Amino acid sequence: MAGAIAVAGGATASGERVDWRLAAPLGLTYLFFFAAPFAILLGISFYADAEQTRLGLGSWVKFYSDAFYLKVIFDTLKLGFFAVAATTLVAYPLALVFRASGPRVQRVLIFVILMPLLTSVVIRTFAWIVILAREGVVNQTLMTLGLTAAPLNLLQTELGLVIALTQIEMPLMLLPLLTIMNQMDQNLVDASRALGASQWRTFFRVVLPLTLPGWIAGATLVFASSTTAFISQTVIGGARLVYLPALIYQQATVVYNWPFAAVASLTLLFTVLAGIMALGWLGRFAKT
Amino acid sequence: MGSGSRPVMLQRPDMPPAVAQPLTLDGVTHSYGGGLAVDNVTLEVKGGELVALLGPSGCGKTTLLRIVAGFIEQSNGKVIIGERPIDTLPPSRREIGIVFQNYALFPHMTVAQNIAYGLAARGESRKVQAERVAEMLAIVQLEAMADRKPRQLSGGQQQRVALARALAIRPRILLLDEPFAALDKNLRLDMQIEIKRLQRQFALTAIMVTHDQDEAMAIADRIAVMSQGRIEQVGTPTQVYDEPASLFVNGFLGTSNLLDGTVETAGPEGYGVALNAGTRWTVASSRKFAPGEPVTVSVRPEQMVLADEAGEGRFPVSVALSLPIGGELIHDVAGPAGTSLKIAAPRRPGVSSRSAEQAFCGLADHARPSLFARS
Numbered sequence: 001m002a003g004a005i006a007v008a009g010g011a012t013a014s015g016e017r018v019d020w021r022l023a024a025p026l027g028l029t030y031l032f033f034f035a036a037p038f039a040i041l042l043g044i045s046f047y048a049d050a051e052q053t054r055l056g057l058g059s060w061v062k063f064y065s066d067a068f069y070l071k072v073i074f075d076t077l078k079l080g081f082f083a084v085a086a087t088t089l090v091a092y093p094l095a096l097v098f099r100a101s102g103p104r105v106q107r108v109l110i111f112v113i114l115m116p117l118l119t120s121v122v123i124r125t126f127a128w129i130v131i132l133a134r135e136g137v138v139n140q141t142l143m144t145l146g147l148t149a150a151p152l153n154l155l156q157t158e159l160g161l162v163i164a165l166t167q168i169e170m171p172l173m174l175l176p177l178l179t180i181m182n183q184m185d186q187n188l189v190d191a192s193r194a195l196g197a198s199q200w201r202t203f204f205r206v207v208l209p210l211t212l213p214g215w216i217a218g219a220t221l222v223f224a225s226s227t228t229a230f231i232s233q234t235v236i237g238g239a240r241l242v243y244l245p246a247l248i249y250q251q252a253t254v255v256y257n258w259p260f261a262a263v264a265s266l267t268l269l270f271t272v273l274a275g276i277m278a279l280g281w282l283g284r285f286a287k288t
Numbered sequence: 289m290g291s292g293s294r295p296v297m298l299q300r301p302d303m304p305p306a307v308a309q310p311l312t313l314d315g316v317t318h319s320y321g322g323g324l325a326v327d328n329v330t331l332e333v334k335g336g337e338l339v340a341l342l343g344p345s346g347c348g349k350t351t352l353l354r355i356v357a358g359f360i361e362q363s364n365g366k367v368i369i370g371e372r373p374i375d376t377l378p379p380s381r382r383e384i385g386i387v388f389q390n391y392a393l394f395p396h397m398t399v400a401q402n403i404a405y406g407l408a409a410r411g412e413s414r415k416v417q418a419e420r421v422a423e424m425l426a427i428v429q430l431e432a433m434a435d436r437k438p439r440q441l442s443g444g445q446q447q448r449v450a451l452a453r454a455l456a457i458r459p460r461i462l463l464l465d466e467p468f469a470a471l472d473k474n475l476r477l478d479m480q481i482e483i484k485r486l487q488r489q490f491a492l493t494a495i496m497v498t499h500d501q502d503e504a505m506a507i508a509d510r511i512a513v514m515s516q517g518r519i520e521q522v523g524t525p526t527q528v529y530d531e532p533a534s535l536f537v538n539g540f541l542g543t544s545n546l547l548d549g550t551v552e553t554a555g556p557e558g559y560g561v562a563l564n565a566g567t568r569w570t571v572a573s574s575r576k577f578a579p580g581e582p583v584t585v586s587v588r589p590e591q592m593v594l595a596d597e598a599g600e601g602r603f604p605v606s607v608a609l610s611l612p613i614g615g616e617l618i619h620d621v622a623g624p625a626g627t628s629l630k631i632a633a634p635r636r637p638g639v640s641s642r643s644a645e646q647a648f649c650g651l652a653d654h655a656r657p658s659l660f661a662r663s
Contacts, residue, residue, distance in 0.1 A: 187392035193379040194386045195406030209396045
């Protein structure tokens with residue numbers, strides 16, 4: 001650490017102190033608004049009862065010995081995994097189209113991709129209710145086409161939630177992916193083709209490995225964002241689907257069991273971190 | 289490996305047949321949006337020949353190369369290898385080796401994996417792949433680098449890997465896109481020799497795209513000079529240098545002095561041209577001119593001489609500047625009517641400039657000026 005700062009600070013002795021002062025506002029903000037609350041959260045989780053009178057591991061034991069809560073953790077992880085998988089399947093073809101397009105089409109695509117970000121998540125989520133409802137656009141289309149006799153249940157199902165999250169989180173996957181896709185040297189693709197590789201082989205052997213860092217960045221954002229997407233999860237998932245954010249909300253504001261909510265919060269934090277670390281590990285693995 | 293008794297020889301179990309395939313471009317035309325990038329190009333590259341497409345940037349030479357490789361589908365015309373049109377084949381089935389300007393080595397693969405890439409794509413067994421990789425590495429003398437990543441290699445080494453990768457699939461045609469542009473000057477000659485050697489060894493028909501006349505002159509059997517999507521002239525390097533077909537070719541290859549004049553007579557020796565500079569030269573030309581026609585005479589700097597006295601075919605000039613460049617002395621001289629000429633003369637040791645400012649300028653004995661119509 002000290003070595004790195006000495007290098008960054010340059011030759012002058014005062015340079016080091018200037019570096020620290022410049023970092024101070026952000027550092028203090030983190031200290032007061034992240035580190036301190038986190039310490040309090042950690043502390044509260046070690047009360048064994050809702051009234052915070054007894055210290056002990058009771059809340060942790062209760063959370064991790066109950067099959068219901070373990071399933072909530074598993075479902076949250078699964079939701080993040082599905083969201084990453086669905087955005088990947090849509091984003092890669094779109095990124096390839098983007099790469100092959102001229103600058104004018106690229107500008108239009110960027111606008112279309114960014115537009116969801118200009119709308120509030122609440123509005124986008126409610127729009128999905130209109131689309132996915134029993135009398136919604138999707139069901140009406142399917143029934144008109146004769147593909148289904150009775151309307152499908154899409155709201156309050158995992159499928160519906162993944163569909164909505166795919167659209168809502170898509171910009172987070174696409175932006176890093178498009179950036180790296182556009183930077184990739186076309187000659188590499190051409191070289192692969194000229195050497196006799198089919199388009200699929202070229203994609204899997206050249207395009208995919210070289211764009212993996214962009215995908216990992218996108219996947220990290222989508223995973224973190226979809227596992228913690230409280231609004232979308234509760235509005236589309238409803239009461240039938242419970243994920244960690246909704247559980248925390250219930251425990252903290254309905255049940256008033258703060259120690260238990262703290263345990264759930266820390267669990268969510270570690271769940272997301274585990275996912276991010278797994279993706280990071282994949283990135284290191286891919287580089288070698 | 290432990291086969292000490294075997295003579296040191298390159299194993300070439302399945303070298304391509306010694307008969308190289310000719311490549312024919314027949315009326316190839318390509319338009320981008322509104323403009324014509326390649327305009328009705330017809331070119332025959334004989335089997336085993338290396339033809340350089342030479343021209344300024346934007347002349348369509350790279351587009352033409354990409355059409356041959358199959359990366360671009362031409363609007364019109366045919367590309368034929370041997371007897372067979374290949375226009376409907378995707379790039380992956382054209383059996384063409386291509387070396388890119390930036391080499392386009394796969395950065396996430398080792399040197400050996402790069403070379404094996406085309407073989408793996410063809411479904412060759414691991415054993416065949418390993419053998420061919422070893423053989424190619426030996427040919428380009430990079431055996432020690434097999435497990436390195438491209439970024440750990442120097443520019444010249446990267447280019448040799450790119451060549452090895454392209455040649456590993458035993459292509460019928462080799463395409464080189466500005467192959468020396470990214471190399472520093474000292475390395476260029478080595479790589480030019482290397483490419484020429486490999487092209488001969490593999491009996492390859494090759495097209496090289498370049499904007500550098502020296503490169504083209506150095507290794508091409510023939511040069512096709514391109515301008516605005518058309519081929520202006522095709523010929524051996526000395527042909528296009530000595531007998532340029534147009535003012536464009538004349539200007540693009542080497543330096544030349546342009547002198548305006550008027551045709552006075554036509555005779556068996558050539559045309560008698562009265563130069564505006566105030567003298568009269570006899571210039572041979574394969575093109576037809578009528579007496580009274582305004583013309584431009586082009587002379588290479590090394591085909592002109594400076595003399596101290598006036599004489600037949602000489603006109604007075606003043607020497608503005610003399611630059612000693614290696615074994616040559618380049619004089620920048622100003623002639624009558626505001627003409628500016630460059631004259632190259634062998635430099636005697638110890639001499640760095642010309643003593644007298646006033647001189648007379650004329651043709652050297654071996655001079656072969658070119659004659660172009662002036663509009």
